[in-house]
Amino acid sequence: MTTTTLKDRIRAARSGGTAPAEQHDQALDAPAELTDVKGHEQVEPSMNKTVMAWLMRYEAEFDEALPAHIDRTAFFAAVRAVLPRLARCTPASTLQALLTCARFGLIPDDKHAVIKREGVLAVFVPMAQGFIDLMYRSGAVDSVHVGEIREHDEYSYVPAAPAPDDFVHKPDLRKTKAQRGEVILCYAFAWLKGGSRSQVILLSREDAEGIRDEYSQAYRDAEAAGTGDSFWHTDFLAMWRKSGVRRLAKVVPMSAEMAALVKTDDAGEAGQVQVVHAPDPEDARLLDEATAAHEVAEASQDPAETGVRPLPRKRVQPKRRPRSARNGKRARR
Incomplete structure (x- = not known):
């Protein structure tokens, strides 16, 4: 069966159903105008608008990927600035590189991260400041x-x-x-x-x-x-x-996010698909929910927080000596 959505293709790559090279080459329903992009070193302003319009078809995926602390406007302003250098890249690789960058909460501003062209592939490259940002987040x-x-x-x-x-x-x-x-x-x-x-x-x-x-x-x-x-x-x-x-x-x-960034960077150096190594927003959401539920459960055990009185404990009475022993003691006196 042919996978048609971005999430389906990513899941297929994770399960081994789609080879990394195929993932890079798939057009992901790019409009016909984008086929011209591969043949030019420079992108005209009108073509930039066409590419951005196509990327915004995946607006929901970007909104899901971007962490709350990253300004969406700043991210896409940086994306517009790097589009000319990606003129000859396949639409699929451009989309995956940008989504990978978004999932790590890094802006492709050439300081925290770079989206570069390798042949016809767009590649996400975390820079030194990007690694440092993730160290602070830990x-x-x-x-x-x-x-x-x-x-x-x-x-x-x-x-x-x-x-x-x-x-x-x-x-x-x-x-x-x-x-x-x-x-x-x-x-x-x-x-x-x-x-x-x-x-x-x-x-x-x-x-x-x-x-x-x-x-x-x-x-x-x-x-x-x-x-x-x-x-x-x-x-x-x-x-x-x-x-x-x-x-x-x-x-x-090392946080789990940092370990994932190292794997993603290695995949880029090896010419492999990177987005499959990036944090999954769905997994992150489930983890946040589980963490919140755990904190609520822990708080519910605190009587001061819940107002629930603890169960009474049975008092242990000291053992009494047999009556005969007490009488014997009096007789000796």
């Missing part, structure tokens, strides 16, 4: 610090020393970046609720290149095609910093 992280050390900066790292004396970075901000030299290390650490500090993550350029070579299919494809247009080509430092933040996410208390 409730276990007080602050996150990310930076880079340049070759003439003053710094020290002594892993055996107690925090915060184990790591010190003192850049001379009176110097220009050129005077401070090339970046030699990127670092990230977090202060946790309660005052403790996480492990310091330090990544050299060699470390970052190793991560890129092992995990980024987009980089390998761009190398093979000679295009040099992957993020690792065009914005190496941002990806270097992001790699440090991703490693930090693994050493601080």
Whole structure:
């Protein structure tokens, strides 16, 4: 049986009924005008309106996906700004990338998240600030610090020393970046609720290149095609910093949402469908309802809250000695 709705296709992908590549290629009932989008590098303003009108056919899905703290107007303003770069992407991949971004409550503003084009596919890429946002949402992280050390900066790292004396970075901000030299290390650490500090993550350029070579299919494809247009080509430092933040996410208390974001990012690097890894709004709603029901049940056990008197307890009387023993005691007196 052919699946016709977006939810049906996502469920089919989760159950193995539809291959990831097929999910990307399906047109999802796109109007005929959108077939022209694949053939142009730039999208005319009128075509932008056509694409937005088509996306708004899935308004209910976006409203369901976007968390309450994300302004819908701001999200779609960012979407309009990125449409030109997605001119050659299939409508299905554009829709899925944007829905994935919405489900994580991230705005595709190139700071928190990016929607990029890989061939004819639109891909959701969470950036360092997006990972940091999810760390804060977990409730276990007080602050996150990310930076880079340049070759003439003053710094020290002594892993055996107690925090915060184990790591010190003192850049001379009176110097220009050129005077401070090339970046030699990127670092990230977090202060946790309660005052403790996480492990310091330090990544050299060699470390970052190793991560890129092992995990980024987009980089390998761009190398093979000679295009040099992957993020690792065009914005190496941002990806270097992001790699440090991703490693930090693994050493601080990780929420289920953060674990899902890591899987989703990995799927994007591997060229797979991402939306199947994103939080399911229906699951989140059921979890919220279950949590609320549990809190009500717990409160109902508190007599002060419910006004219900507790059941009386049976008083245990001390055991009395047999009468003969008491009489014997009097006789001895």
